[in-house]
Amino acid sequence: MAQSAGSIALTEAVYYILLSLQIPRHGYGIMQFVQELSHDRVQLAAGTLYGALSSLVEKGWIEAVEGASGRKKEYVITIDGQSVLEAELLRLEELVANGKQWIGANRS
Numbered sequence: 001m002a003q004s005a006g007s008i009a010l011t012e013a014v015y016y017i018l019l020s021l022q023i024p025r026h027g028y029g030i031m032q033f034v035q036e037l038s039h040d041r042v043q044l045a046a047g048t049l050y051g052a053l054s055s056l057v058e059k060g061w062i063e064a065v066e067g068a069s070g071r072k073k074e075y076v077i078t079i080d081g082q083s084v085l086e087a088e089l090l091r092l093e094e095l096v097a098n099g100k101q102w103i104g105a106n107r108s
Contacts, residue, residue: 010088016042017052018085021062024074027053056081 010018013034020033030053031044044052053075056062061081067074077085 008084008088009091010084012042013044013048014052014056015085015088017044017049017056018061018077018081018088021075021077021081024065024067024076026067026072026074030075 016034016038017030019037020030025033027046027049031046031049035043053062057064057075059080060078061084062075062077064073065076
C-alpha cells in the first residue's frame, strides 16, 4: 500500500534518491548521481542505499524495473513518489524563505 506525502520530512538521503530517480537508475548509478549532485557532500553507502530503496519500494514511492541490459535491476520514481518529492521541495523552500526573512530582519 502506498504511503502518502502528508507532512513527512524526508531525510537528505531519501530526498536525493527520489530526485535521482526521475530517470531509471541502478544502485551504483544512484550513488554516483547523488555524490555528483551534492558535490561529494553526500555519499551513500551501499547498505544505506539498498535499505532505503527497499523501504521506498514498500511505501510505493519507487518501483523496480528491469534494466535495459536485462541484468541490473533499476528503480524509477512512481506518481506517489513524485508527489512526496514535490511536497518536500515546497517544505524546504518555505524553510529557506522563512530563514532568509527572519535572519535578514534581525541583522543589525
